[in-house]
Amino acid sequence: MEKESDISLLIYPDIEDFMIAPLLILPIVENAFKHVSNFKEPGKNKIYMTVKKQDDKTLLMEAINTYDQSNGQKHLLQTGGLGIQNLKRRLELLYPGKHELHINKDENTFQTILKLQYND
Numbered sequence: 001m002e003k004e005s006d007i008s009l010l011i012y013p014d015i016e017d018f019m020i021a022p023l024l025i026l027p028i029v030e031n032a033f034k035h036v037s038n039f040k041e042p043g044k045n046k047i048y049m050t051v052k053k054q055d056d057k058t059l060l061m062e063a064i065n066t067y068d069q070s071n072g073q074k075h076l077l078q079t080g081g082l083g084i085q086n087l088k089r090r091l092e093l094l095y096p097g098k099h100e101l102h103i104n105k106d107e108n109t110f111q112t113i114l115k116l117q118y119n120d
Contacts, residue, residue: 004042012052018059020116021094025051027083028063028112035110037066046109054115061114068108 032047039045047065054060084103091099098117103110 005045006043008048010050014053015051015059018053018118020059024090025061025114027087028061028114030083032063032065035065035067037068039068057118059116063112065110066108067110
């Protein structure tokens, strides 16, 4: 990534007591960086991540990144990677019925939203 790329990480302080399984959100972070666009103007390459509580029992993690369909990544977008498949499997094992994972794409952006209910 070029140094003028637009990268933002916003972590709300109210999540400090919210415990989740180790490395659970890592595949989402990795995918945002792996599949971010490589536009010649670095300012057009964007990654925005937010981690916050949606309510007292639900953690919300959102990642949005730009991508360039003309850059040969189209086949990766259609098949889904091993990281996301493993994440889905881990979520089913660790948070059965207590999670939502949504992956949306439009013309130039990917959005991944993970919601986890507190596992007490």
